[in-house]
Amino acid sequence: MSEQHQGAHTAAEPDGTQLDGTDQPRPQPPSPSPGPVVAEPHRPRPPALHGGPGVEPGSEDELDAVAAGPSPTHPHEPAHEPAHPVPAPPPAASGHAVAPASPHPERWGRVDPDGTVYVNTADGERSVGSWQAGEPAEGLAHFARRFDDVLTEAELLATRLSAGGADPKHTLSSARTLRESLTEAHVVGDLVGLSALLDGVVAQAEQAVGTQRAERDAARNAAVARKETLAAEAETLSVEATQWKQAGDRFKAILDEWRTIRGIDRKTDEALWKRFSKAREAFNRRRGSHFADLDRQRSGARARKEELALEAEKLADSDDWGPTAARFRDLMTEWKAAGRAQKDADDTLWQRFRTAQDAFFARRSQNFAERDAEFDANAAAKRSLLDEAEKIDTGDPDAARAALRNVQERWEAIGKVPRDDIRPLEARMRAVEEKVREAVDRQWRRTDPEAEARVAQFRERVAQFEAQAAKARAAGDARRAQQADAQAEQWREWLATAEQAVQHR
Known part of the structure; x- marks a missing residue:
């Protein structure tokens, strides 16, 4: 049998692979210029969606097929499911029914007598391969099954996207690739309808990608806003906080919340983290400086309080009640001004100081009590003595x-x-x-002799002036007589006063 006669019983693919009547390839040497692969062993397809033979749209068979979902081994199954459900498919994706080609492949193509297989397109016929392995109808059926496989893949993409079980971005890429491959696909079927179906899937996927991107952007903006708020709060705390424990706890809470916020690009996240980290470091420095100063102050307070406690212990046995009590009051004022030492040391020193102070004032109180009892007895004695006096x-x-x-x-x-x-x-x-x-x-x-002598002297002087007045009147000297009478009157007044004093003794 010649080579030409043998060709009547085999189909030659454009890449040079020889097919026999059972569609099983036989290895051949590689061709120097391989063409597109158009035939491979047929894979059984699931029930066709959107108008397969014997399946009515919306029937229980179609619903069962949709519920079953795509085969897990499908070559274009998405790697993961999207975070959000995608919107319902537009009419282009779900309203255009594409019938499988396998029941009636002659509607979509033909086989030339020379074995060339053609498919009908919107632009006319296009060669999709050569069939030399049997009857032309078998060749059409072979390429129609290839079309059905592509249709199944497109329908699975549409179904999973509509059900929200696919990644819109991955589905968009797969749909575009599948749609672009139709211009050279070695299949026989409704390429116009399949292209329209894929156009709908692409449109739906683009809408879902946009929605997903908008949601992702909104989530990112919310995450950025929240971290900016936390960073601003941390910056405020780093400058203004003085309640160190509460502020430290708040920094821990901010950090815990910070770690839960996701979805920010690396550059923005690093910039916000630098703000928060810088604020936290500034707060830690302020807090460390504060407690270092506090330790120094407490050390100084401890030294000063040791001096005060020692002086108080020396004064505890003093009997100089007034000055010592005044000094204890001064020591208390100095103690309060010294500030606080470490709690254990402060408590110990205060106990020493207070013990010495209490010992002195207890002794003073006892002394005052004894003295008060003595003073009360003295008062009683003086009251008795006054009664006698x-x-x-x-x-x-x-x-x-x-x-x-x-x-x-x-x-x-x-x-x-x-x-x-x-x-x-x-x-x-x-x-x-x-x-x-x-x-x-x-x-x-x-009994005062001087008083009696004064009375006699006053009488004598009165008599003298009266005699002078009488002599002057006898001489006719009225002026001298008047002067002598005035002087006599003055001495009479003094005499009366002296006699009255003597009489009232």
Whole structure:
């Protein structure tokens, strides 16, 4: 049998692969200029969607096929599902029914007597391959099955995209690639309808990609805004915070929230992180500086309080009550001004200081209590003595003065009395002393020889001036008589006063 006769029973693909009647390829040497591959072993396809034979749109068979989803081994299955459902497909994707080519492939193409296979397109016929392995109808059926496989792939893309189970971006890429491949696809079928279906899938996928991009941009903007808010809060805390524990806890909470915020591009995220990190470092430096200063202050306060506690312990045994009590008050003022030391040291030093202070004031209180009891007894003794003094008889001034002197000596011997009793007791004693003094004065005035001599002298002078006045009138000297009468009158007044003083003694 010649080579030409053998060609009547085999189909030659453009790449040189020889097919026998069972569509099984036999290895051949590689061709120097390989053409497109147009035939491969037939794969069974799932029930056609959107108008396959025996399947009515919206019937239970079609719904079951849609619910089953694409085969997990499909070569164009998306790597992952989108984060958000995509919108329902436009009419171009779901309203154009594309019938499978396999039941009636003669509607979509033909086989020339020389075995060339053609498909009908919008621009006319296009050669899709050569069939030499059997009857022309078998060749058309072979290329129609190839079309059905492509249709199945397109329908699966549309179905998964409409159901929200596909990545819109990946679906868009796959649909575009599939649509572009139709211009050279080695298939026989409704290429116009399939192209329209893929156009709808592309439009739907582009819309979904836009929606996904808008949602992603919105989420990114929200994430950026939130991190900017957190960074601004951190910057404010780094400058103004003085409640160190609360601010430190807030920084931790900001960091925890920061780690949960996703979806920001690296450049923006790094810039925001630098702001937050810089603010946190500034806060840590301020807090560290504050506590370093506080440690220095506490060390100084501890040294100063040790000095005050030591001085207080030395004063605890003092009996100089007034000055020591005043010094303890000054020590307390200095203690408060010294500031706080570390808690343990501060508590220990305060206990030392307070113990010494309490010991001194306890001793002083006991001393004052004993003194008050003594003063109360002294006051009672002085009141008894005053009762006796107030009964002194002033009729005999000398005896009264002697009795008063005895009372005064006993008064001084008694000692101090309570502060509140000093003025009343002293007033009563001064009254007794004044009573005795008046009695003595009266006696002295009655027995004073100088007073009697003054009275006699005043009488003598009155007599002298009266005589001078009489002599002047006898001589007819009225002026001298008048002067002598005036002088005599003046001395009479003085005489009357002196006599009155003597009479009232």
